[in-house]
Amino acid sequence: MVLTWGNVLAWRLGRQLLDPVGTGSVVDVVERLGAVPAWPDQALEVGIGVRRTGGRTGDGTRALEEGEVVKVFAFRGAVHLMTPQDAGAYLVVRASNRQWELKSWRDYYRLEPDDWPRFRAYVREALDDGPLTRSELAAALGRSRRYRHLREIVAEGNVTLLKPLSWQGDVGLGLPRDGEETYVRLDRTPGWGGLPDLEEAGPRVITAYLRTYGPAVPERVHDHVSKSLAAPARAVTRWLADVESRVEHVDVEGERLLVHPDDLDDLHATRPSASVRLIPGRDPWVMAPGTTDPHVVPPAHREVISRTANPVLHRGVVAGTWAVRRDRLEVDWWPDSGRVPRTALAEESAELARFLGRELELSLTPAA
Incomplete structure (x- = not known):
C-alpha cells in the first residue's frame, strides 16, 4: 500500500484519541499524549474532554486534585499535565540545559550552581506539611537569611525561579487557593516515578513522540525535543541516532519518515478520516x-x-x-x-x- 498524508493524519487521529474518540479516563488521555497544556483552564478541560466519550468539564481538575496527574512546568516553559509515572523523563530532558547556571540567572537571583542543592532542599522542606500558595512560599523564603532576597521576587509573581525546581523533580503545581496558585512536592504524589537517568530519558521521550505524533521526519522530532523542551541540540542528535537505529522508515508522498515498528501494520491498515x-x-x-x-x-x-x-x-x-x-x-x-x-x-x-x-x-x- 502506498501511504499518503491522509493515512498518516488518520493514524494520528486514532493514536491521539480524536477519531475514534477514546473511552478511557483522564489519566489515559494524559498518558497517551505525554503532556497536556494546562493553561488556560477551559483549554485544558476541552483538550481532555474532546478525547473522551461522556466526559465533563472539570474532569481534568478533579484528576489533579486526586493526585492522578501532576502539573509541572515543561514544554516551552508553560504548565502541563503529565502522569506521575512519565513526568520524570520529560523533566530530566527539560533540565538538561541547566538554564539556572546561566550568568544572567546567577546575577539576577544571586544563586550560584553550588547553591541549588541546598536551595532545593529548603523549598522541599517548606512544602513538607502540604501545599503552599505563592505568597506563603515567598514568606517561607523570607524566613531564611540565605534566601530572603528572593521573597519579593516570588511574591510579585515571578515564577521563573520556580521552574527549575519543577524541572529537577522537586515542585509541582496544585489547585489554586485564595486566588493564588499553590505549589506541592512532586515526590508526595502517589505513583511518582522519580527521575530516570538522562541517557535513558532522552530516547524514551523521542520514542513516545513517534508512538503518538509520528510518523515524522527526523528534523521535526529533533525540533520537538531541542526547541520545545530546550534540550541541548547535541544530546538530542545522539538520542535520535539511538532511536533511529531501532525504528523503521516509510515513504509518504516523497518524504522519508520515522515510524515505530510496532505501529507499522496499523499505519498501513488505517484509511483517511473524514472527521x-x-x-x-x-x-x-x-x-x-x-x-x-x-x-x-x-x-x-x-x-x-x-x-x-x-x-x-x-x-x-x-x-x-x-x-x-x-x-x-x-x-x-x-x-x-x-x-x-x-x-x-x-x-x-x-x-x-x-x-x-x-x-x-x-x-x-x-x-x-
Missing part, C-alpha cells in the same frame, strides 16, 4: 508537530494558529477556527478548506455544548 473535531488552542495535535508543519496547518493560516486560536480540524488538517461567545459557537471556516461539512460541524457543536453544560447556537462563517 471534524473542535480542539483548543495550544492543543498537542498542533503544537507537537509545530505550526510550521504544512500537513497539519496550511501555511497561509499559520499566523492565526500560532496566536493560539482554537482550530477546527477536518480530516486532521486545520480548516478554520472556533470560539464561544456568550451563547454562540462561532466557526470561521476558511474558504480554501473546501466544502463546509455542515452536518459534522452541527454534531460537534452539540457535543461541545453537552460538554460545557450550556446551550450553544452554531454560527458559521461563511454563512452561505
Whole structure:
C-alpha cells in the first residue's frame, strides 16, 4: 500500500484519541499524549474532554486534585499535565540545559550552581506539611537569611525561579487557593516515578513522540525535543541516532519518515478520516508537530494558529477556527478548506455544548 498524508493524519487521529474518540479516563488521555497544556483552564478541560466519550468539564481538575496527574512546568516553559509515572523523563530532558547556571540567572537571583542543592532542599522542606500558595512560599523564603532576597521576587509573581525546581523533580503545581496558585512536592504524589537517568530519558521521550505524533521526519522530532523542551541540540542528535537505529522508515508522498515498528501494520491498515473535531488552542495535535508543519496547518493560516486560536480540524488538517461567545459557537471556516461539512460541524457543536453544560447556537462563517 502506498501511504499518503491522509493515512498518516488518520493514524494520528486514532493514536491521539480524536477519531475514534477514546473511552478511557483522564489519566489515559494524559498518558497517551505525554503532556497536556494546562493553561488556560477551559483549554485544558476541552483538550481532555474532546478525547473522551461522556466526559465533563472539570474532569481534568478533579484528576489533579486526586493526585492522578501532576502539573509541572515543561514544554516551552508553560504548565502541563503529565502522569506521575512519565513526568520524570520529560523533566530530566527539560533540565538538561541547566538554564539556572546561566550568568544572567546567577546575577539576577544571586544563586550560584553550588547553591541549588541546598536551595532545593529548603523549598522541599517548606512544602513538607502540604501545599503552599505563592505568597506563603515567598514568606517561607523570607524566613531564611540565605534566601530572603528572593521573597519579593516570588511574591510579585515571578515564577521563573520556580521552574527549575519543577524541572529537577522537586515542585509541582496544585489547585489554586485564595486566588493564588499553590505549589506541592512532586515526590508526595502517589505513583511518582522519580527521575530516570538522562541517557535513558532522552530516547524514551523521542520514542513516545513517534508512538503518538509520528510518523515524522527526523528534523521535526529533533525540533520537538531541542526547541520545545530546550534540550541541548547535541544530546538530542545522539538520542535520535539511538532511536533511529531501532525504528523503521516509510515513504509518504516523497518524504522519508520515522515510524515505530510496532505501529507499522496499523499505519498501513488505517484509511483517511473524514472527521471534524473542535480542539483548543495550544492543543498537542498542533503544537507537537509545530505550526510550521504544512500537513497539519496550511501555511497561509499559520499566523492565526500560532496566536493560539482554537482550530477546527477536518480530516486532521486545520480548516478554520472556533470560539464561544456568550451563547454562540462561532466557526470561521476558511474558504480554501473546501466544502463546509455542515452536518459534522452541527454534531460537534452539540457535543461541545453537552460538554460545557450550556446551550450553544452554531454560527458559521461563511454563512452561505
